[in-house]
Amino acid sequence: MMKDCLQFLIEPAKKLKIRLKESRKRVRHEKKEAPVxxxxxxxxxxxxxxxxxxxxxxxxxxxxxxxxxxxxxxxxxxxxxxxxxxxxxxxxxxxxxxxxxxxxxxxxxxxxxxxxxxxxxxxxxxxxxxxxxxxxxxxxxxxxxxxxxxxxxxxxxxxxxxxxxxxxxxxxxxxxxxxxxxxxxxxxxxxxxxxxxxxxxxxxxxxxxARYIPHSVWNWICDAAEDVTLDLGSANPDLLISSDQKRMRCGLEHRVAPRSPRRFDGWWCAVAQEGYTSGRHYWEVEVGERDWRLGVAKASAARRGFRSLNADTGYLSLRLERGADLKALTVPATLLTKSAVPRKVGVYLDYEQGQLSFYDVERRSHLYTFNEKFSEELYPVFGTVEVVKDLVIRPPNVRHPCLCPGPCLWN
Structure with a gap:
């Protein structure tokens, strides 16, 4: 019995050793291959x-x-x-x-x-x-x-x-x-x-x-930070909005609210009070782990019903589905890398350049950019279906710590 147990342990070790040798040989061979x-x-x-x-x-x-x-x-x-x-x-x-x-x-x-x-x-x-x-x-x-x-x-x-x-x-x-x-x-x-x-x-x-954003450029982006608040008149009635209008999550009970073309009555979304027609603007959001959407909605975009909220219907946004599928809602949707599902998302709008960009704040890395010539007012849009974790709009003066080793070289 003991002999069988030892054999059971030794055989995988032998196979692993062989694989490591093969791997080292392959690496040496690849390094010697001439560049094209x-x-x-x-x-x-x-x-x-x-x-x-x-x-x-x-x-x-x-x-x-x-x-x-x-x-x-x-x-x-x-x-x-x-x-x-x-x-x-x-x-x-x-x-x-x-x-x-x-x-x-x-x-x-x-x-x-x-x-x-x-x-x-x-x-x-x-x-x-x-x-x-x-x-x-x-x-x-x-x-x-x-x-x-x-x-x-x-x-x-x-x-x-x-x-x-x-x-x-x-x-x-x-x-x-x-x-x-x-x-x-x-x-x-x-x-x-x-x-x-x-x-x-x-x-x-x-x-x-531009997966990694250099520190000096990141500071320049953050200099455009805005104080963004949710518009209660636009929020789906099932959403619970905090008193400071910076947090939202789904309630457990359906609620009735006055019908209005401003209000989302299908998707669990809300827009910000502020709209933008020029300049640079940046805001950060703490998101949930299962399902959320962030971006901007054009002033002409319809908000009622369950029609697709994508680039064709006036919404430029990112969405996380089922905790793993992060996608840009282009037509068709663009699936982003699964290894970079963020917990804090930065949204940066440069109206004159026609760019709406998304960043993983903790990794300080680029996720996706919509490139389009803007011609109408754009409203930050937020969506969630989570009932436990709030979607939180972070204060404009909060920044992620510098990644420099030791004293920061750029402050």
């Missing part, structure tokens, strides 16, 4: 940009090859920035310069083999040419060094620190920040690069837009 052409191109670009911004060493990790991005992300990066550069410097570079260098004349078999070895990257040639012409143009100037500014360097340090901690998938946001800083140095009208970076990143949902 698009990845090498981005690494080379990062090296050139790092030379330009000599007072920040954040991109040195890319030069050493420690940070390798998927080829699809590299391709998206090249296409987007080639379009930006083409628009900014079109007057200085002739269209002829955009032509991709044709391969040397080979027999058809050799040419086909060359294309196969390139891994389908030949179509990226024009975009690479635009970007490299731009970097070579900067390097050829008498004074190539560009001082990006203290806020940009603080953001770069923040991004690198979070990348080392594993909170940032890669250093692509840092490369984009440096490119914006260099472009801004060329521009006759100077802009705040850190804010411009946030707007650009949040316009792209496909490349992990």
């Amino acid at each position: 052409e698009s990845q090498l191109f981005i690494m080379e670009l990062a090296r050139e940009l790092n030379k330009i911004c000599q007072r920040s060493g954040v991109l040195g990790h890319i030069w050493t090859g420690e940070d390798i991005w998927p080829a699809s992300v590299c391709r998206d990066f090249m296409v987007e920035w080639a379009a930006v550069l083409e628009e900014r410097v079109q007057s200085r570079i002739s269209p002829y310069d955009y032509q991709y260098e044709k391969p040397e004349k080979k027999d058809w078999k050799g040419h086909l083999l060359c294309m196969l070895e390139a891994g389908g990257e030949a179509d990226m040639g024009p975009y690479k040419r635009i970007i490299m012409d731009w970097t070579w143009g900067i390097k050829s100037r008498p004074q190539p060094t560009v001082w990006p500014g203290e806020p940009v360097l603080m953001m770069l340090d923040d991004l690198e620190f979070q990348w080392k901690r594993g909170r940032l998938a890669n250093l692509l946001p840092a490369v984009e920040l440096v490119m914006l800083a260099v472009l801004n140095a060329d521009s006759p009208v100077k802009e705040d690069v850190t804010k411009q970076w946030l707007v650009r990143r949040q316009r792209c949902q496909k490349t992990d837009a």
Whole structure:
């Protein structure tokens, strides 16, 4: 019997040891695999940009090859920035310069083999040419060094620190920040690069837009904090609203209230007293664990009945269903990552930029952004079906503690 028990313990240990060995071999093999052409191109670009911004060493990790991005992300990066550069410097570079260098004349078999070895990257040639012409143009100037500014360097340090901690998938946001800083140095009208970076990143949902928000940018978002209160006249009669109009949850009994086009009589929702037609606005909400919705409702959006509350009906919102399914209510709905169900949600509206963004306050990370040209008044909207835990609108002067190790570098 004892022998059987020992065998029972030893066999899984043997299998685990074998699997660990295989895993280590696989990791060593993967590390030795050469980066594809698009990845090498981005690494080379990062090296050139790092030379330009000599007072920040954040991109040195890319030069050493420690940070390798998927080829699809590299391709998206090249296409987007080639379009930006083409628009900014079109007057200085002739269209002829955009032509991709044709391969040397080979027999058809050799040419086909060359294309196969390139891994389908030949179509990226024009975009690479635009970007490299731009970097070579900067390097050829008498004074190539560009001082990006203290806020940009603080953001770069923040991004690198979070990348080392594993909170940032890669250093692509840092490369984009440096490119914006260099472009801004060329521009006759100077802009705040850190804010411009946030707007650009949040316009792209496909490349992990801006999961981590640097501290200086987060402070700028929080500076737009508003004192938001619930509108009792809009609340579903079944909702229990606190006396300060900052808390709400579902009651256990159905209640009757005067009918009004302002009032939700189907979904368990309410809007805020305040509506916005311009400017930047930010509010934070402590949410439940099972079901909630947050966002804005357009002034023209219908509130009665159980019609879908999505982008087509005038509602830009996030919803948590069954405690696990976090989704942006686009058409069709966009399912967000299940590993980031927040407990405190920040909602940020930039009316002029046409952006409504959602953040996980505790992780200080981006969840989703609606991009739309706003043309009517927008009201913060809140919804819950929980009967135990309140949905709470947090005071505007409350901020999540800084994540800096030791004394904060930015306060």
